[in-house]
Amino acid sequence: MDRAVVETRVLRVLRWVVIAALVVATLFPFLYMLLLSVRPIEELLQNPGHLWPTEWTLSTYKEVLTSAGNGGQGFLRFLANSAMVSVAATVLTLLVSIPGAYAVTRLRFVGRRQVHFLFLAVYLFPSILLAIPLFVLFTRLGLRGSLAGLTIVYIAQTVPVSIYMLRNYLATIPESLEEAAAVDGYSRLQTIRKVILPLAAPAVMANALYVFMIAWNEFLFALLFLVEDRNDWTVSLGLAQLSGGIEVSKTVLMAGSVVLTLPIVIIFFAAERLLTEGLTAGADKG
Amino acid sequence: MVAVRQTESAPPPSPPAGEKRQLTRKQRENRAGLAYLSPTLIVVVVVVILPILWTIMLAFQRIRLINIRRAGVFGQYTLANLDLVLTSPGFWSSLWTTLIYTIGGTVSSIVIGLVAALALRGRFRGRTFVRASVLLPYVAPVVAVTFVWEAMLSPQFGIANNWGTRFLGWDRPIAFLSQREYTMSVFGWHVDIPLALITVIAFEAWRYFPFAFLFLLARLQAVPADLEEAALVDGAAPTQIFRHILLPQLGPVIALLTVLRFIMTFNKFDDVYLLTGGGSGTEVVSVRVYQFLTARFDIGAASAQALILAAGLIVLLAIYLKFLAPRVEGD
Numbered sequence: 001m002d003r004a005v006v007e008t009r010v011l012r013v014l015r016w017v018v019i020a021a022l023v024v025a026t027l028f029p030f031l032y033m034l035l036l037s038v039r040p041i042e043e044l045l046q047n048p049g050h051l052w053p054t055e056w057t058l059s060t061y062k063e064v065l066t067s068a069g070n071g072g073q074g075f076l077r078f079l080a081n082s083a084m085v086s087v088a089a090t091v092l093t094l095l096v097s098i099p100g101a102y103a104v105t106r107l108r109f110v111g112r113r114q115v116h117f118l119f120l121a122v123y124l125f126p127s128i129l130l131a132i133p134l135f136v137l138f139t140r141l142g143l144r145g146s147l148a149g150l151t152i153v154y155i156a157q158t159v160p161v162s163i164y165m166l167r168n169y170l171a172t173i174p175e176s177l178e179e180a181a182a183v184d185g186y187s188r189l190q191t192i193r194k195v196i197l198p199l200a201a202p203a204v205m206a207n208a209l210y211v212f213m214i215a216w217n218e219f220l221f222a223l224l225f226l227v228e229d230r231n232d233w234t235v236s237l238g239l240a241q242l243s244g245g246i247e248v249s250k251t252v253l254m255a256g257s258v259v260l261t262l263p264i265v266i267i268f269f270a271a272e273r274l275l276t277e278g279l280t281a282g283a284d285k286g
Numbered sequence: 287m288v289a290v291r292q293t294e295s296a297p298p299p300s301p302p303a304g305e306k307r308q309l310t311r312k313q314r315e316n317r318a319g320l321a322y323l324s325p326t327l328i329v330v331v332v333v334v335i336l337p338i339l340w341t342i343m344l345a346f347q348r349i350r351l352i353n354i355r356r357a358g359v360f361g362q363y364t365l366a367n368l369d370l371v372l373t374s375p376g377f378w379s380s381l382w383t384t385l386i387y388t389i390g391g392t393v394s395s396i397v398i399g400l401v402a403a404l405a406l407r408g409r410f411r412g413r414t415f416v417r418a419s420v421l422l423p424y425v426a427p428v429v430a431v432t433f434v435w436e437a438m439l440s441p442q443f444g445i446a447n448n449w450g451t452r453f454l455g456w457d458r459p460i461a462f463l464s465q466r467e468y469t470m471s472v473f474g475w476h477v478d479i480p481l482a483l484i485t486v487i488a489f490e491a492w493r494y495f496p497f498a499f500l501f502l503l504a505r506l507q508a509v510p511a512d513l514e515e516a517a518l519v520d521g522a523a524p525t526q527i528f529r530h531i532l533l534p535q536l537g538p539v540i541a542l543l544t545v546l547r548f549i550m551t552f553n554k555f556d557d558v559y560l561l562t563g564g565g566s567g568t569e570v571v572s573v574r575v576y577q578f579l580t581a582r583f584d585i586g587a588a589s590a591q592a593l594i595l596a597a598g599l600i601v602l603l604a605i606y607l608k609f610l611a612p613r614v615e616g617d
Contacts, residue, residue, distance in 0.1 A: 109319025126553035156333035
């Protein structure tokens with residue numbers, strides 16, 4: 001038989017094997033997380049091999065969400081902290097990066113070509129390296145242990161990639177539109193607000209979600225800056241601290257993981273298309 | 287950007303009056319550009335650039351958390367930190383671990399990402415759902431996914447060990463995350479494999495292959511269809527099409543992904559810290575820096591170590607870009 005025919009047949013089967021394996025490998029851990037979180041710990045220890053629980057319980061979630069004062073883990077408070085930091089970081093990052101992206105795409109100014117080297121520094125140097133002086137600086141300024149300090153760090157961490165994503169999109173908007181707006185007497189700021197922003201709305205949305213996810217998932221800086229006061233913990237930090245406690249059972253830990261993951265999964269499935277296209281815009285140009 | 291330069295190089299309107307007006311417009315644009323970029327510049331300079339410079343200073347001063355108030359630009363500079371770090375036990379092995387972890391994580395995530403992109407390239411029912419689920423490990427919070435992995439791999443109640451002993455005939459549960467070396471017998475040979483390190487690399491591959499997948503899929507979909515059709519008409523086998531048509535098209539993206547993943551994995555802290563805490567032969571440099579900082583409060587030594595990590599990365603990147611990269615089309 002012909003090599004092309006053999007290969008085509010083998011690959012047709014193999015392709016479905018690969019797809020099935022990928023789906024199982026990526027979804028199974030999340031399913032396992034969910035199933036572990038709704039069973040009593042005794043039942044898990046008796047039959048660790050049973051995937052499907054024989055007994056169901058929601059007491060794990062109750063323990064995770066009840067406030068610390070009432071004997072729970074106080075995750076509602078952590079959720080509020082995380083939401084506050086993530087929303088603030090998202091809004092501020094966009095406020096900073098939209099004009100920045102516009103300047104980099106459209107305006108000729110001194111040092112425009114050098115700006116990229118500055119951004120590269122954000123990724124080239126490990127966050128643990130930045131963490132040391134920031135730790136010292138924030139301690140001195142009294143910003144350590146405050147959600148505001150954490151938000152500033154998140155802005156700096158996300159602005160470069162945000163500008164990069166927006167720039168790719170802004171470059172596709174024809175300049176003649178702006179010239180027309182200028183003829184109509186729009187100032188530059190008005191042009192950005194009334195012409196560019198509505199056109200770039202999908203990219204801005206994708207960007208907002210991306211920044212939100214990064215801020216929501218972040219762990220190292222939250223750990224370094226907030227660990228001392230329980231009232232300031234984000235969900236990621238709260239969960240990591242929870243695992244250190246001896247008296248906390250694994251099923252409760254999994255309930256906490258579900259609480260941490262769920263908002264991200266909801267956002268992600270609601271806006272999957274927007275996100276994937278926003279993230280890779282320009283990558284297909286080679 | 288090309289368009290911008292074209293308008294710029296349009297022949298200047300002749301005499302002095304026009305020239306002056308053009309100059310002021312240029313100045314206005316220059317000023318606006320800097321003004322629009324200034325918030326970005328301020329944030330990046332204050333939270334990224336100055337800390338980097340400060341780290342360099344800290345690395346050459348003997349500073350602990352207690353005497354941090356005395357720290358300043360005019361402190362006493364010394365090479366003691368570098369000396370301490372370079373001669374401290376476990377430093378070189380942790381650098382080596384970082385390198386293996388980075389190369390393993392980078393290569394495996396890109397290879398799996400490539401396989402996934404090829405498999406999910408054509409249309410089929412439920413493709414959107416499959417594509418979204420494949421991306422899930424990448425977008426999910428790192429703390430949650432590391433804990434699920436820990437739970438799955440746990441020797442006491444984890445499903446991997448339970449099914450392994452029940453269905454795969456393992457003698458006893460395997461402590462994937464806390465066993466430094468695992469002796470395997472392959473055809474009568476006893477081989478020691480660094481078990482915890484391999485598990486951490488596997489986690490890295492699992493969590494970051496979606497990143498490679500996303501970029502490779504976007505590039506694959508932009509490959510002109512007539513190229514492949516022509517090859518099909520000529521009777522080319524799928525592997526030949528991949529080797530001679532797709533792979534050359536993917537080359538630049540793969541090169542870019544290699545650099546990006548290498549940088550990110552080399553600097554990675556959370557994953558290893560949360561999975562093993564840096565124990566059992568998985569101590570990468572960033573985790574070591576953290577331990578110097580939080581357990582010993584030795585800011586000077588931690589800075590020196592972080593600096594060595596950054597310097598190592600820059601050297602490796604320079605080597606890669608000079609000798610190994612096919613051709614990176616940066617901008």
